[in-house]
Amino acid sequence: MQKNSRNSSADQEDETQAMPRIIVLMHWLLATTVFFLFASSWWMLSLPLPSEDFTYRELPFQLHKNIGISLFLIAVLMVSVRMVTTLGQASVAQSWMQRLVFLEHLLIYFLLLVCCLSGYISSSYSGWQTTLWWLIEIPAWTAENDELNIVFSDIHMWTCWALLVVLILHIAAALYHAFNNDGMIEKMFRPN
Amino acid sequence: MSSTGTAKNNFAWLGVVAVLFGVLLLASHSTELLKQIVLSPGSSADMNIAAQCREDELEEEQLSLQECQLMVSNVQIVLASSPEWFRSFQISLSSIGIAAALFSLVAAYSLASTVGGKGSMALLSFGMLLLLDVAGFIAAVNTGPLLRAQYLWPLLLWFFIHLCMLIAVIIAKNNTNAAEV
Numbered sequence: 509m510q511k512n513s514r515n516s517s518a519d520q521e522d523e524t525q526a527m528p529r530i531i532v533l534m535h536w537l538l539a540t541t542v543f544f545l546f547a548s549s550w551w552m553l554s555l556p557l558p559s560e561d562f563t564y565r566e567l568p569f570q571l572h573k574n575i576g577i578s579l580f581l582i583a584v585l586m587v588s589v590r591m592v593t594t595l596g597q598a599s600v601a602q603s604w605m606q607r608l609v610f611l612e613h614l615l616i617y618f619l620l621l622v623c624c625l626s627g628y629i630s631s632s633y634s635g636w637q638t639t640l641w642w643l644i645e646i647p648a649w650t651a652e653n654d655e656l657n658i659v660f661s662d663i664h665m666w667t668c669w670a671l672l673v674v675l676i677l678h679i680a681a682a683l684y685h686a687f688n689n690d691g692m693i694e695k696m697f698r699p700n
Numbered sequence: 701m702s703s704t705g706t707a708k709n710n711f712a713w714l715g716v717v718a719v720l721f722g723v724l725l726l727a728s729h730s731t732e733l734l735k736q737i738v739l740s741p742g743s744s745a746d747m748n749i750a751a752q753c754r755e756d757e758l759e760e761e762q763l764s765l766q767e768c769q770l771m772v773s774n775v776q777i778v779l780a781s782s783p784e785w786f787r788s789f790q791i792s793l794s795s796i797g798i799a800a801a802l803f804s805l806v807a808a809y810s811l812a813s814t815v816g817g818k819g820s821m822a823l824l825s826f827g828m829l830l831l832l833d834v835a836g837f838i839a840a841v842n843t844g845p846l847l848r849a850q851y852l853w854p855l856l857l858w859f860f861i862h863l864c865m866l867i868a869v870i871i872a873k874n875n876t877n878a879a880e881v
Contacts, residue, residue: 536723536805539723540723540726540727540805543723543724543726543727544726544727544730544731546727547727547728547730547731548727548730548731548734551731551734551735552734553761554771554774555738555771555774555775556744556745556751556752556768556771556772556775557751557752557753557754557757557758557761557763557768557771558757559752559754560752561744561749561752562744562745562749562751562752562772563744564738564739564743564744564745564775567734567737567738568734568738571734654756654760657760658760661760679720682716683716683717683720686712686713686716686717686812687713689712689713693712693716693812694712694812694813697715697716697809697812697813
């Protein structure tokens, strides 16, 4: 598509540069899994509490943990790739808008990583074993501890709510650029 | 901007909106599939086993005893009000729904990225999603009031979202065709 005339400055040319294919792929993978985790976790927490008779939570929780751990690994990989690919651009003078976007992305990654990590730590303190995708048993590194389980469970919950708020802002910004037709959104749809 | 450019722009923003709804629909159908797999007939709640609510678990989850007991009732509501055919139907429908949502993501992606795209894939995708919404709606209508209360309203919302997207793609497609003539 022909660039809008508003995109004439050098700064904006920089912003509209297409993203590497791997980043775009990981971005959409994260987006789909994050929203599945939100939707499924709201439902699974309404299931009966676990006991010998009631095992309804077993599959959803295992799946939640498996996806969460995979998400963490993808997010770490994505941050690493972004650090490598954007390292060369770090010295370029940035507008306040670019700095805000950078901070927003940083916040998303931070919340995503803390959310996943706190969920895993909370699960470890709960005493429930984690078997990654029903294949690799992750060894228990700590004993059961109810107090720490609650602390990390709270961190998990609040970082997830914060993540949802930041994601809503992120999506609102994406829609703004899409409706405004300023070429910004294209970099996520036309990768290098 | 030329009329061709405007038509392409319509496709671009439609694509972005369609990606957003595609991601949410994928989460919705995946959760429904998980729900139907987990809540199987003949399980503990179906056998009227009383809820087991340990004090420490209630504290951990910040639940009252009554809420804990109602969690079992919640499962009983789904199991007791599902006709025999409903679970297998929902498993099939949500599996097809997952595939259709993934297809809609591809179609939306092509809408947002294609220069002068025709939007045919998006037309097919939204048409298919509409049919799935209708099938889900008809199925839910044929269950009892408890399941209807859970399913009908979200299904109606999805139906109208997909209807809006379908109409928007048709208009954008017509505009592109007209601009190219």
